[in-house]
Amino acid sequence: MAGSLVPVVIEDGVVPGLEADRGLVTRKSTAERVAGVLRKRIAEGFFLPGGRLSEQDIGNALGVSRNTLREAFRLLTHERLLAHELNRGVFVRIPSVEDVVDIYRVRKIIECAAVRGLKAKPASFARIKEKVEIGDEAARTGNWKDLGTANVWFHQELAALSGSERVNELVGRLTAELRLVFHIMAEPRRFHERYLPRNHEILDRIEAGDGPGAEQLLLKYLDDAEEQLVGAYADRAEAARAAIAAE
Amino acid sequence: MAGSLVPVVIEDGVVPGLEADRGLVTRKSTAERVAGVLRKRIAEGFFLPGGRLSEQDIGNALGVSRNTLREAFRLLTHERLLAHELNRGVFVRIPSVEDVVDIYRVRKIIECAAVRGLKAKPASFARIKEKVEIGDEAARTGNWKDLGTANVWFHQELAALSGSERVNELVGRLTAELRLVFHIMAEPRRFHERYLPRNHEILDRIEAGDGPGAEQLLLKYLDDAEEQLVGAYADRAEAARAAIAAE
DNA sequence: CGGTAGGGATTGTTGAACAATTCCACAAGA
DNA sequence: TCTTGTGGAATTGTTCAACAATCCCTACCG
Numbered sequence: 122m123a124g125s126l127v128p129v130v131i132e133d134g135v136v137p138g139l140e141a142d143r144g145l146v147t148r149k150s151t152a153e154r155v156a157g158v159l160r161k162r163i164a165e166g167f168f169l170p171g172g173r174l175s176e177q178d179i180g181n182a183l184g185v186s187r188n189t190l191r192e193a194f195r196l197l198t199h200e201r202l203l204a205h206e207l208n209r210g211v212f213v214r215i216p217s218v219e220d221v222v223d224i225y226r227v228r229k230i231i232e233c234a235a236v237r238g239l240k241a242k243p244a245s246f247a248r249i250k251e252k253v254e255i256g257d258e259a260a261r262t263g264n265w266k267d268l269g270t271a272n273v274w275f276h277q278e279l280a281a282l283s284g285s286e287r288v289n290e291l292v293g294r295l296t297a298e299l300r301l302v303f304h305i306m307a308e309p310r311r312f313h314e315r316y317l318p319r320n321h322e323i324l325d326r327i328e329a330g331d332g333p334g335a336e337q338l339l340l341k342y343l344d345d346a347e348e349q350l351v352g353a354y355a356d357r358a359e360a361a362r363a364a365i366a367a368e
Numbered sequence: 369m370a371g372s373l374v375p376v377v378i379e380d381g382v383v384p385g386l387e388a389d390r391g392l393v394t395r396k397s398t399a400e401r402v403a404g405v406l407r408k409r410i411a412e413g414f415f416l417p418g419g420r421l422s423e424q425d426i427g428n429a430l431g432v433s434r435n436t437l438r439e440a441f442r443l444l445t446h447e448r449l450l451a452h453e454l455n456r457g458v459f460v461r462i463p464s465v466e467d468v469v470d471i472y473r474v475r476k477i478i479e480c481a482a483v484r485g486l487k488a489k490p491a492s493f494a495r496i497k498e499k500v501e502i503g504d505e506a507a508r509t510g511n512w513k514d515l516g517t518a519n520v521w522f523h524q525e526l527a528a529l530s531g532s533e534r535v536n537e538l539v540g541r542l543t544a545e546l547r548l549v550f551h552i553m554a555e556p557r558r559f560h561e562r563y564l565p566r567n568h569e570i571l572d573r574i575e576a577g578d579g580p581g582a583e584q585l586l587l588k589y590l591d592d593a594e595e596q597l598v599g600a601y602a603d604r605a606e607a608a609r610a611a612i613a614a615e
Numbered sequence: 616c617g618g619t620a621g622g623g624a625t626t627g628t629t630g631a632a633c634a635a636t637t638c639c640a641c642a643a644g645a
Numbered sequence: 646t647c648t649t650g651t652g653g654a655a656t657t658g659t660t661c662a663a664c665a666a667t668c669c670c671t672a673c674c675g
Contacts, residue, residue, distance in 0.1 A: 148454055151628070152442070176657070186629045187657090188435045195399070195439050199446045207395055208636045208657055226532045230481040285473045291538065398659070423626070433660045434626090455626055455667045 152192035155185055159193060163202050163213055164297060166304045170215045171365040174203065201298055215362055216302050218355050224295050225347040231292060232276060233340055235283035236323075239332030242282070246328055249278045253320045260317055269303065272313045275320055279339070302354060305361050312349070316342065399439035402432055406440060410449050410460055411544060413551045417462045418612040421450065448545055462609055463549050465602050471542050472594040476587060478539060479523060482530035483570075483586055486579035489529070493575055496525045500567045507564055516550065519560045522567055526586070549601060552608050559596070563589065 149157075159179075162168050180190045194211045197203040204214045216224075256271035273296045280292040306312070319342050326335035396404075406426075409415050427437045441458045444450040451461045463471075503518035520543045527539040553559070566589050573582035 150454060192439055192442050195442045196446060199443060207397060223532050223534050227534050234477040234481060285470050287470050287474050
């Protein structure tokens with residue numbers, strides 16, 4: 122019985138299955154934790170696109186010094202969530218229409234490649250299916266906010282099929298950037314709903330092991346989403362910028 | 369005559385064609401300039417993988433405060449050029465074998481997609497050809513260092529066919545990371561040379577407008593390069609780590 | 616030989632200070 | 646009325662000094 126508490130050492134001091142807990146031990150610097158908080162706040166719309174983030178105010182609110190806060194700002198600026206203007210401060214970024222087009226350009230490349238090079242991985246299939254079902258449930262209960270996030274997760278799982286850490290990170294950043302776009306659109310309710318049936322279609326192809334088929338559907342999906350988004354976004358983004366200027 | 373110096377204002381205070389000069393006015397903060405210097409130094413091998421970057425020493429050498437320097441460190445850590453270990457400092461990163469595999473995984477996705485979706489763009493064709501010729505010249509004169517950088521440029525131009533700002537940035541980061549690998553290998557001389565003929569083959573296909581054909585060659589190219597690199601790298605990386613530990 | 620208790624060096628973080636720049640309101644002039 | 650200075654307040658850019666926390670190494674001790 123007591124044996125179950127003794128680490129199972131195979132050889133060379135390697136304790137298998139323990140590396141997973143590495144993240145729990147790894148402490149993070151204050152700047153990174155602050156960046157995490159701000160990242161979450163931006164994602165949920167607490168800080169709206171175009172808004173300025175005052176060093177003084179946020180520093181006081183979070184109880185960290187300006188220097189530490191500035192390190193956090195650098196991180197988020199690098200992720201394109203904030204825009205840094207010299208001597209003016211940092212602002213929540215307002216993606217341009219060109220940004221949206223470029224984001225979809227990259228998503229098409231990444232997600233389609235991941236789906237096309239499909240390998241049989243039951244574990245990830247389950248995760249994809251799970252995300253689709255979460256989306257269904259959200260739509261049924263009319264929880265539009267959850268529907269949006271479920272859809273994001275669905276696409277992140279698709280990208281994860283590539284099995285690449287860097288791809289996962291990249292897609293995470295792209296979707297975080299897209300969230301800014303949706304905050305400006307301010308009507309994500311109806312936007313995602315229409316794509317629910319397509320999620321199922323894509324999932325079916327994937328489960329059938331039909332990579333190219335899934336890719337074709339996904340590409341059309343992304344093309345349509347981009348077109349719909351870009352069409353409605355052009356004015357909105359400009360209006361958001363104007364609103365900031367006029368405030 | 370004097371009229372040519374007068375801004376042509378159409379309406380609403382808009383001066384057309386001037387936005388392009390925006391980048392020239394944009395000053396950079398000290399932290400970004402410092403990051404630029406360090407980035408260059410790392411690329412050229414002045415700071416070798418595994419080496420520690422002392423806040424004190426580098427701060428004194430560059431004449432900037434620790435705070436500013438730390439902002440620069442954050443930037444480069446985010447780019448995976450530096451590794452930040454809490455309370456131990458920042459080190460020039462030693463990519464793992466898994467990193468190399470992942471880098472090539474992403475490169476295959478990105479570069480192949482860019483080449484496949486080939487559109488007729490004479491300007492970029494010329495740029496690609498130029499890079500190939502620079503490589504030829506470097507090989508002829510036995511300038512192995514230049515050969516390596518020319519090869520990097522060649523691939524960056526291929527990726528640029530995608531027409532995506534984000535793809536360009538990503539590929540730039542990946543190749544910067546790969547440079548770390550080559551610094552550890554310490555023998556880039558012969559590595560790139562064997563791929564010169566393939567550069568030409570790929571270029572030919574591209575100029576012929578044969579996207580899929582070029583993609584096929586490029587994929588094989590990257591597979592071979594990865595295999596060769598990974599095979600030789602596994603020991604080297606471990607040796608580099610051990611050397612640091614034993615120093 | 617292994618463990619451990621210093622102690623020096625380095626990083627983590629803060630707070631204050633000052634310079635540089637922007638912003639805004641207001642006045643002066645065409 | 647519109648543009649053009651001109652102050653001063655507010656904010657950012659950067660440095661500096663200080664202290665806490667942590668790591669690393671050495672010497673000591675069982």
